[in-house]
Amino acid sequence: MNCPKCRAAMETVDFGTNITVKRCTGCSGLFCNWQTLQQLREEWLSDAVLDQGNAALGAKHNAMLDIHCPDCDAIMVRVQDLEQAHITLDSCSGCDGVFLDAGELTDMKSVTLMDHVRRLVTKLGKTKPGKTKPGK
Numbered sequence: 595m596n597c598p599k600c601r602a603a604m605e606t607v608d609f610g611t612n613i614t615v616k617r618c619t620g621c622s623g624l625f626c627n628w629q630t631l632q633q634l635r636e637e638w639l640s641d642a643v644l645d646q647g648n649a650a651l652g653a654k655h656n657a658m659l660d661i662h663c664p665d666c667d668a669i670m671v672r673v674q675d676l677e678q679a680h681i682t683l684d685s686c687s688g689c690d691g692v693f694l695d696a697g698e699l700t701d702m703k704s705v706t707l708m709d710h711v712r713r714l715v716t717k718l719g720k721t722k723p724g725k726t727k728p729g730k
């Protein structure tokens with residue numbers, strides 16, 4: 595399997611016990627299916643382990659059009675991430691494959707983490723402040 599963006603070979607990388615993705619040996623782009631992507635979003639540190647590429651190069655690759663799926667060779671279409679519209683993924687029109695440029699998984703996860711923090715803060719804000727005043 596070769597990278598649809600830079601044509602370098604893609605290697606199989608395991609994360610944990612039940613996640614396997616293909617990673618480009620050239621640009622570090624990631625290829626997996628949507629179900630796996632969902633797992634990656636939920637797995638702590640999956641971005642730090644798998645997404646080690648150059649984000650600037652990834653951003654450049656993200657602008658490429660007419661990408662063919664490395665798995666089934668069908669054309670890949672650009673789709674916006676449902677939760678974070680600024681992230682554009684390449685989704686295969688033939689199979690359920692999805693390609694992430696270097697930095698995109700990290701982007702996805704970091705914003706997700708921020709969202710968690712925001713939710714937590716909102717929750718805390720709603721609880722009544724305790725009666726104990728700061729000492730003095």
Ligand SMILES: [Zn+2]
Pocket residue numbers: 597598599600601602618619620621622623
């Ligand atoms: Zn590549």
Ligand SMILES: [Zn+2]
Pocket residue numbers: 663664665666667668686687688689690691
């Ligand atoms: Zn495909």
